[in-house]
Amino acid sequence: MQAVGMVVEFNPFHNGHKYYVQQAKEQSGADVSVAVMSGNFTQRGEPTIVDKWQRTQAALANGVDLVVELPVFSACQPAHRFAAGALSILNELGVSTVAFGAEHPDWDFLSLVKASESFSDGDMKNYTATYATQFNSLLSAQTGVSLTDPNDILSFAYNKAAYDNGYQFDLMPIQRVGSDYHDERISGEVASASAIRKAITDGTDYSHTAPAEMLERLAEVQTVPSWQTLYPLLRNQLIQAPVEQLRQTYQMAEGLEYRMKDCAQRSLDFDHFIHGVKTKRYTFAHLLRLCLYTTLQITEEELAGHVAQPYIHILGFTKKGQEYLHQVKKQVEMPLFTKVDQDMKDELCALDYRAGKLYQTFTAVEQDLKHAPIILR
Amino acid sequence: MQAVGMVVEFNPFHNGHKYYVQQAKEQSGADVSVAVMSGNFTQRGEPTIVDKWQRTQAALANGVDLVVELPVFSACQPAHRFAAGALSILNELGVSTVAFGAEHPDWDFLSLVKASESFSDGDMKNYTATYATQFNSLLSAQTGVSLTDPNDILSFAYNKAAYDNGYQFDLMPIQRVGSDYHDERISGEVASASAIRKAITDGTDYSHTAPAEMLERLAEVQTVPSWQTLYPLLRNQLIQAPVEQLRQTYQMAEGLEYRMKDCAQRSLDFDHFIHGVKTKRYTFAHLLRLCLYTTLQITEEELAGHVAQPYIHILGFTKKGQEYLHQVKKQVEMPLFTKVDQDMKDELCALDYRAGKLYQTFTAVEQDLKHAPIILR
Numbered sequence: 001m002q003a004v005g006m007v008v009e010f011n012p013f014h015n016g017h018k019y020y021v022q023q024a025k026e027q028s029g030a031d032v033s034v035a036v037m038s039g040n041f042t043q044r045g046e047p048t049i050v051d052k053w054q055r056t057q058a059a060l061a062n063g064v065d066l067v068v069e070l071p072v073f074s075a076c077q078p079a080h081r082f083a084a085g086a087l088s089i090l091n092e093l094g095v096s097t098v099a100f101g102a103e104h105p106d107w108d109f110l111s112l113v114k115a116s117e118s119f120s121d122g123d124m125k126n127y128t129a130t131y132a133t134q135f136n137s138l139l140s141a142q143t144g145v146s147l148t149d150p151n152d153i154l155s156f157a158y159n160k161a162a163y164d165n166g167y168q169f170d171l172m173p174i175q176r177v178g179s180d181y182h183d184e185r186i187s188g189e190v191a192s193a194s195a196i197r198k199a200i201t202d203g204t205d206y207s208h209t210a211p212a213e214m215l216e217r218l219a220e221v222q223t224v225p226s227w228q229t230l231y232p233l234l235r236n237q238l239i240q241a242p243v244e245q246l247r248q249t250y251q252m253a254e255g256l257e258y259r260m261k262d263c264a265q266r267s268l269d270f271d272h273f274i275h276g277v278k279t280k281r282y283t284f285a286h287l288l289r290l291c292l293y294t295t296l297q298i299t300e301e302e303l304a305g306h307v308a309q310p311y312i313h314i315l316g317f318t319k320k321g322q323e324y325l326h327q328v329k330k331q332v333e334m335p336l337f338t339k340v341d342q343d344m345k346d347e348l349c350a351l352d353y354r355a356g357k358l359y360q361t362f363t364a365v366e367q368d369l370k371h372a373p374i375i376l377r
Numbered sequence: 378m379q380a381v382g383m384v385v386e387f388n389p390f391h392n393g394h395k396y397y398v399q400q401a402k403e404q405s406g407a408d409v410s411v412a413v414m415s416g417n418f419t420q421r422g423e424p425t426i427v428d429k430w431q432r433t434q435a436a437l438a439n440g441v442d443l444v445v446e447l448p449v450f451s452a453c454q455p456a457h458r459f460a461a462g463a464l465s466i467l468n469e470l471g472v473s474t475v476a477f478g479a480e481h482p483d484w485d486f487l488s489l490v491k492a493s494e495s496f497s498d499g500d501m502k503n504y505t506a507t508y509a510t511q512f513n514s515l516l517s518a519q520t521g522v523s524l525t526d527p528n529d530i531l532s533f534a535y536n537k538a539a540y541d542n543g544y545q546f547d548l549m550p551i552q553r554v555g556s557d558y559h560d561e562r563i564s565g566e567v568a569s570a571s572a573i574r575k576a577i578t579d580g581t582d583y584s585h586t587a588p589a590e591m592l593e594r595l596a597e598v599q600t601v602p603s604w605q606t607l608y609p610l611l612r613n614q615l616i617q618a619p620v621e622q623l624r625q626t627y628q629m630a631e632g633l634e635y636r637m638k639d640c641a642q643r644s645l646d647f648d649h650f651i652h653g654v655k656t657k658r659y660t661f662a663h664l665l666r667l668c669l670y671t672t673l674q675i676t677e678e679e680l681a682g683h684v685a686q687p688y689i690h691i692l693g694f695t696k697k698g699q700e701y702l703h704q705v706k707k708q709v710e711m712p713l714f715t716k717v718d719q720d721m722k723d724e725l726c727a728l729d730y731r732a733g734k735l736y737q738t739f740t741a742v743e744q745d746l747k748h749a750p751i752i753l754r
Binding site for chain 2: 241295296364
């Protein structure tokens with residue numbers, strides 16, 4: 001059996017995702033599809049609209065054969081680490097092809113990757129601009145190509161991860177269709193995930209944009225999970241922990257511990273807080289991830305330890321997915337498991353477990369310990 | 378001018394307190410009354426029903442001339458530390474008498490204190506009974522007197538603090554009247570503070586039990602502040618912080634860090650959590666205080682540093698209270714101030730400031746920084 005791999009968030013799973021899964025299978029000619037999916041927090045560091053189990057259920061009912069979790073130490077990271085973590089798992093799982101959406105699938109991403117090899121962190125020291133903006137300026141000056149669309153940026157990151165690690169699978173960009181990421185309108189059967197999240201918050205109709213299995217779960221959402229709700233926990237950590245301790249937080253740099261503590265003391269709600277913290281130096285996504293690391297009390301050292309010990313947590317599978325697992329599991333070198341046990345929650349999967357406990361702010365459901373995988377017969 | 382001092386919580390200020398203030402002034406013959414009052418958290422480690430400013434306002438309107446704050450590092454402590462912290466402030470303020478309620482004002486507390494001098498911590502090593510129970514058994518065996526009523530226990534603690542420190546003021550126990558502390562019924566014009574808190578929660582009438590100035594504030598209370606509401610903050614700290622860090626928390630001993638972390642992981646509400654943590658070894662009050670220390674991330678070392686640097690934060694005064702302050706302030710050696718400034722919030726008053734930020738879970742009012750004292754003309 002040949003597999004096509006995908007890196008996804010499915011937040012929520014919608015008609016565009018369904019089309020993309022079909023295209024990935026058709027265009028690759030694969031027998032089975034494998035999705036590496038963010039858990040309960042997205043790449044932007046935000047809580048997902050429904051939990052990882054509900055999103056897995058919808059994905060399995062709509063063309064995905066195997067869903068595995070992208071651990072929080074890779075999922076909530078800038079594009080290059082997100083991509084590297086995801087592709088290392090797909091490589092372990094022996095996929096033949098990795099498919100991904102791109103705004104410009106015709107670009108030669110590999111040559112862009114090679115052109116960027118000479119860039120160093122020393123080139124990105126303008127403290128009034130984000131790292132991404134400075135990187136893009138360099139790339140644009142050298143190649144004439146500007147990476148500004150989110151899926152193009154990820155496409156670049158996948159190509160870089162595959163190139164750096166010498167992965168043998170094919171990379172298959174697929175043209176993004178329908179609505180673009182930044183488009184917040186709902187029109188037709190394909191809308192962006194962010195447009196659907198907005199529609200849920202606004203109470204406007206989105207029922208034609210997602211399959212039934214997802215719509216049923218979304219109908220149960222009372223309040224869209226957000227940092228507004230998590231803010232009291234973040235605020236208390238920023239106020240109660242000494243700056244020396246906050247400084248140990250992963251990615252807490254350039255005095256941000258003082259700035260965040262000060263804004264937390266003065267801000268009773270998250271909007272006020274995050275706009276107080278924002279500068280030209282950091283994107284909102286970077287700061288939202290930092291909010292997550294702070295609330296989870298993840299240190300630089302702890303994160304490095306987890307990145308060095310990756311694993312494959314199986315969230316769910318179809319019959320075909322199960323057959324594929326059976327075929328590849330002997331070649332898999334990473335720990336591969338379907339249930340988190342008492343020891344794993346404190347050691348191997350500690351960060352995912354703690355992120356799941358934080359997600360219990362939104363749902364009473366235990367997210368990890370002894371949770372069985374979703375099986376679609 | 379001669380002053381009578383009182384150690385109070387006024388949670389809320391009720392008719393029994395009003396009577397007690399009158400008695401303290403009459404029986405002592407003092408010209409002015411001074412109350413050292415817990416801030417926004419009580420001796421039991423619980424949030425107060427209304428904030429310290431509202432309780433100060435009611436006290437000043439009902440016979441108290443000067444209200445100063447008992448800092449959280451003394452206020453949220455077992456009886457002997459609570460009493461020692463409070464009396465050190467009253468001594469600084471030069472009071473002639475300290476008045477306090479007692480169930481048995483006729484007892485010779487000083488002789489009980491002297492009898493207990495030979496007790497050592499080594500006598501209290503039965504891990505299936507609380508420290509207080511073991512202490513009381515020893516005292517009872519030696520003197521025939523059993524300290525079981527809460528105000529008797531505090532009376533003992535005031536006598537001990539005065540004796541240990543050689544304070545020169547008179548100690549004046551006043552017979553407790555009306556309702557006893559454990560009595561949760563409302564009958565007549567005097568009810569216990571706990572009975573009134575229960576009446577507010579239950580929605581039963583308590584309007585005849587407190588003066589108008591307090592009733593107005595209580596009428597604005599939507600939900601009685603409690604650990605139910607603070608629990609998500611405590612839970613997140615217990616889940617996210619490593620046990621090595623939790624072990625540094627003030628009073629975290631005998632492996633409680635493991636027990637509390639485990640219960641937090643398994644408990645979605647505070648009742649479930651605290652009953653899971655409870656053993657015969659610790660009282661609920663002890664555990665509630667430990668919840669507070671944990672949420673405020675107070676370490677043993679930090680607490681000791683603050684205890685070594687006491688101060689007098691003036692919350693409010695009448696004209697007479699102001700005159701008295703003017704009379705004594707030259708003799709006061711502790712820092713004495715009416716406003717917390719930017720430096721004080723991070724250094725001298727850091728614990729009170731952080732407790733005030735935690736109390737903002739219940740009210741948007743800034744509790745310390747630049748807050749002016751209440752002045753009753």
